[in-house]
Amino acid sequence: MSSTQNSNQAVLILIKPDGLKKSLTGNILTRLSETKLEIVAAKMVRVSKKLAEEHYQHLKDKPFFQELIKYLQGELHDRKKVMALIYWGDDAIEKCRGLAGATNPEQADPTSIRGSYGRILTSGLFENVIHVSSNVSEAEREIKLWFSPAEIIVDLYPKKETVFKECKKQEWA
Ligand code: ADP
Numbered sequence: 001m002s003s004t005q006n007s008n009q010a011v012l013i014l015i016k017p018d019g020l021k022k023s024l025t026g027n028i029l030t031r032l033s034e035t036k037l038e039i040v041a042a043k044m045v046r047v048s049k050k051l052a053e054e055h056y057q058h059l060k061d062k063p064f065f066q067e068l069i070k071y072l073q074g075e076l077h078d079r080k081k082v083m084a085l086i087y088w089g090d091d092a093i094e095k096c097r098g099l100a101g102a103t104n105p106e107q108a109d110p111t112s113i114r115g116s117y118g119r120i121l122t123s124g125l126f127e128n129v130i131h132v133s134s135n136v137s138e139a140e141r142e143i144k145l146w147f148s149p150a151e152i153i154v155d156l157y158p159k160k161e162t163v164f165k166e167c168k169k170q171e172w173a
Contacts, residue, residue, distance in 0.1 A: 019129035
């Protein structure tokens, strides 16, 4: 699918462990459905330290980085999973970030997702229930980090075929 004719974009959304613990999945997906964007991939993910660190690589020098990694891995909420989705369509990034609200939940519009459901921990970490890619290049980097091409129902980026020999794969018994 071409993104040259219009401003169709893909955006990675994560419902973070606090969002899952607070049973906010339904509320968040309902809010996002206002955008009329298409969901082109969705899955539950148990987040490894490596994945969390790569996802937040731009923050590795921040004092809250280690706690942020634990947060994304679910170690602060005893919910070791996140829900990962890709939304696709016209101006997807701006629409989803608008609904999510500002990074700091206390500065976010109170009617936004983060303004409604986020909080600041006593440590200072922003617990803000949802991740939304910040721009087109970050969205591509993040989508390639979280999803393989076969998990996405549209063609977003160029892909290649590789033959794996003697590769162990699980199937139904
Ligand atoms: P966003 O998630 O809005 O794209 P960032 O990529 O800058 O923002 O930050 C990633 C996450 O790190 C935030 O969603 C939040 O959980 C946490 N965070 C960012 N900045 C701070 C901060 N100054 N203090 C505490 N936590 C922060």
